[in-house]
Amino acid sequence: MASWLDDFTADNPVWLTRMDGHMGLANSLALKLTEPTGLLIDAAMKLVLPWIPEVSVDERREAFLRASNLALTRGVTTVVDFGRYFPGASVKHSWEDLSDVYQWADSSGKMIIRVCLFFPMETWSQLLELIKKTGRALSDWIYLGGVKAFADGSLGSNSAFFFEPYADEPHNYGLQVTDPESLFNMTTASDKFGLQVAIHAIGDRANEMVLDMYRSVALTNGMRDRRFRIEHAQHLAPGMAARFGEQGVVASVQPDHLLDDADSAAKKSLGWIGPIRDLIFSTLFLLAMRGWLWVLTGLLQTLIL
Numbered sequence: 001m002a003s004w005l006d007d008f009t010a011d012n013p014v015w016l017t018r019m020d021g022h023m024g025l026a027n028s029l030a031l032k033l034t035e036p037t038g039l040l041i042d043a044a045m046k047l048v049l050p051w052i053p054e055v056s057v058d059e060r061r062e063a064f065l066r067a068s069n070l071a072l073t074r075g076v077t078t079v080v081d082f083g084r085y086f087p088g089a090s091v092k093h094s095w096e097d098l099s100d101v102y103q104w105a106d107s108s109g110k111m112i113i114r115v116c117l118f119f120p121m122e123t124w125s126q127l128l129e130l131i132k133k134t135g136r137a138l139s140d141w142i143y144l145g146g147v148k149a150f151a152d153g154s155l156g157s158n159s160a161f162f163f164e165p166y167a168d169e170p171h172n173y174g175l176q177v178t179d180p181e182s183l184f185n186m187t188t189a190s191d192k193f194g195l196q197v198a199i200h201a202i203g204d205r206a207n208e209m210v211l212d213m214y215r216s217v218a219l220t221n222g223m224r225d226r227r228f229r230i231e232h233a234q235h236l237a238p239g240m241a242a243r244f245g246e247q248g249v250v251a252s253v254q255p256d257h258l259l260d261d262a263d264s265a266a267k268k269s270l271g272w273i274g275p276i277r278d279l280i281f282s283t284l285f286l287l288a289m290r291g292w293l294w295v296l297t298g299l300l301q302t303l304i305l
Contacts, residue, residue, distance in 0.1 A: 013051070041159050041175070046088040057100045064101050068113045078114040082148050082198070082231075087177050091120040102142055111141040118198060121149035121183075124190040131195075146196030148231070149186065150177040152206035155234070160202035161209070162235065174203050180213075188217050191226060198229035198252070204237045211243050218247070233279065241278035251279045 055063075071079060083094030098117065105111045119127050124147045136144045153159025153175050158166050161174035183199070190197050197214075201207045207230060214228045229250040244251050 041153060041157050049088050050090070060097065060101050061104060064105060065110060068111075071113050076113065078116065080116045080118065080145065082118045083120070085120045085148065087150055087153065091122050094119045095123070095126070103138070106139050106141050111139075114141050114143070116143045116145040118145050118148045118196075121147040121186045121190060121197070123147070124186060124193075124195055127195060128193050146198060147186075147190050148198045148200070149183055151183065151199050151201040151210050152177055152203050155202055160235070161206035162203040163205045163237070173205070176206070176209075180209065184213050184216070187213060188220055191217050191228075192221050196227060196229065198231055200231045202232050202234045204235045204240070207233055207236055208240060211240070211247065211249065214249055215247055236278070244279060253279065 071077075081097075083097060085091065085094050094117070102111075102115060102117070127144065127147060131144055134144075138144065152161035158169055158172055159175040159177075161176055164173070166172050166174075187197050187199070199210050201210045210230055217228075218226070225248070227248065227250050229252050230244075231252045233244070233251040233253055241251075243249070
């Protein structure tokens, strides 16, 4: 697959990512140290990502200021930021943005929107130590929210984890991006010390796995208002929506994904997508959000449409 790019980019390393950040395509020159096929999905992207030049601190600061101004003009005053964290990416990025961007903007008097920050679950102990020193509110503008992990990939990359295989790949059921035992242990530890946990799950099998895990963690650590989150909750087996309400799990859905993924779901024979109505009547906590880095403020337009 790297050959798709080689005829046009033989002398320059090239890396193209899918819009959801879960899949990328590299040419042969970019892959000369590793020599896989060139099409890298989720965690496999770590073979290439470390070789890509970092965006400078000044560029990240400028991007944040521009995004803040845009958000404010659309009436958005508070955002949740899960950081530059996705399968294959370095867990350091979120922490670098905390110091290089958010704390810089706060100390410089440039913050105009409030942010609630989540960090990679692998770094839960680092977040816990920071909260012990500073509390959850670093200032009137910055709040330390919790941790995030990935249970599976994305629909468009054929890496969301399902009970049934993809029609266009009969032997592919998707990926478990994080080892289940590791995910359980990190979730249990994070929850034990009061950190809110958010886990990305697209496929029906991934959502059931996370709901089962959340139930086990709650039994292990004791009942309380912890508000576990599942990011996307996009494909749910019949009856699964009711479990969100029964377990007090927040369903963080993206209504606009219906526009982008409905055709793909139909072609892959994956059944229904985005059972938002079922979730509305089944859960106490339903969030409607935008899940991509570059559509920060389009939620109101999505809801109006």
